[in-house]
Amino acid sequence: MKRRVLPGLPLALGITLLYVGFIVALPLGALIYKAGTLGLEDYWRIVSSERAVASYRVTAGSAAIATAFNLVFGMALAWVLVRYQFPGKRLVDAIVDLPFALPTAVAGIALTTLFAANGWLGSPLASIGIPVAYTPLGIVVAMAFTSLPFIVRTVQPVLEDLDPALEEAGQSLGGSDWTIFRQVMLPLLAPALMAGVSLSFARSLGEFGAIIFIAGNQPMSTEITALLAFIRLEEYDYQAAAAIASVLLITAFVMLAVTNFLQARALRYTQRS
Amino acid sequence: MSASPSGKPSRVGDTPLVRRTLITLVLLVGAVLVLAPLIVIFAQAFSLGVGAFAATIAEPDTRHAIMLTVIVALIAVPVNTAFGLAAAWAVTKFDFPGKRLLIVIIEIPFSISPVVAGVAYLFVYGLQGVFGPALADANIQILFALPGIVLASMFVTAPFVARELIPLMQAQGRDLEEAATSLGASGWRTFWSVTLPNIRWALLYGVVLCNARVMGEFGAVSVVSGNIRGQTNTLPLHIELLYHDYQTAGAFAAASILTVLALVTIVAKVLLERQGAGRRSRVSVAAPVLLAEGQRP
Structure with missing residues (x-):
């Protein structure tokens, strides 16, 4: 153990604990407390109600499809940005962050207008029998974007x-590009892909x-779980809102644990190689 | 990589067919998913002409929403920055029990649905919450007012500055600060003259991202603000209100302001990344720090 010579621990730690306690822990504690006052039977009745379970199915199902899409498209996009040169590449690289920077409400109205039955993309899609806006597919599009x-x-x-x-070794052994990608490169990219998948799914x-x-x-x-919690609040059914929000909270904790595990593994993997 | 003597491309996926197909495919999907929404925003904002656009922006409710959004950011971002600096200083310059747990807790808001954050704040300051009745007796309004919006914004952005600083300060170690203090510099002097110059770009990077998120936050603010037009409507909430009022052009005019902010944020991000801020591999702060901790002999 090193001798502590730097000053400022009480002040820095004091501010940190005060902020974390007041801003983060207090509200989450209050939410868990509120859900806890329900009693097991009532809690279970609310979180296992038909409408709630349907919302879990819609949310998790759409998130899974959106993440699967992003797994393929994200991998292709990363590949193109790293391996090829083409005009406008830096612009594409920068614009990839737009979904993070653009407020979600703005993204919401823009995607809706775009994919509505009379929208630029919505009308051709609707004419071939694929309506997007106001259907489960719309949820997938919004999730894939964000x-x-x-x-x-x-x-x-x-x-x-x-x-x-590694690629050269594969090539000298006569492997085709696809074989080398699948058998040599993909296993090396897998930890990073998995970390990205868990982040994407959680989001x-x-x-x-x-x-x-x-x-x-x-x-x-087409009702997601977060909206159901919001609706229960607007109906002044605070207990139901607390119970449903607590399900989202527990899911977030599980995803946080999974994400940190996968990221630590991905980092360890890249540092070793 | 150069081509081998036989003229064959030397790296996987470098054949012209594969390359062209992949680039075309990616640009096409990217254009549909990312570029098209961007174009739609501005096309709709100006769909009724520049005059209508200016009229929407000049409308008192819109101006109030812009003002409120700026005020919230002016309070939440500096406070959050101070917290991020304090947290990073405590976590990276000292060892204490519970440090790993603290890092994980700081990261929690990043993975929680904004709606859950809003609901949680309701159970602290709302009438049905822990402090609600006492606050009501004292006539202090937190929810459906500015304090509630600021608090909810601070919750969702709590990790933003800290997560940029912690890995960087972890990597920089403590030697410089220890040298400065052993030469007689005070704690503040050490921080201002030694630490801050080393972390300024990462700090600014965190501040820029934090600001973008605060100004654009929707879910959490939507729960705690009460959506009172001309009073507690931030710009994102005002956009929703206009949109549901079938004032599409107005909604997009307001949205275009936030879109410009997003584009400015991206440009700032690229410029700061050139200064070495924001290593891209790091999406979570806990994993690298925990890993570094684990590897320490």
């Missing part, structure tokens, strides 16, 4: 650092602003 940067940004640095000698589960505009918000079919 979580787009995660997989790109976790894979990009790993792909940049990938040792060319999609919690997304609200972008989704409520484009989803039809119909109970049982």
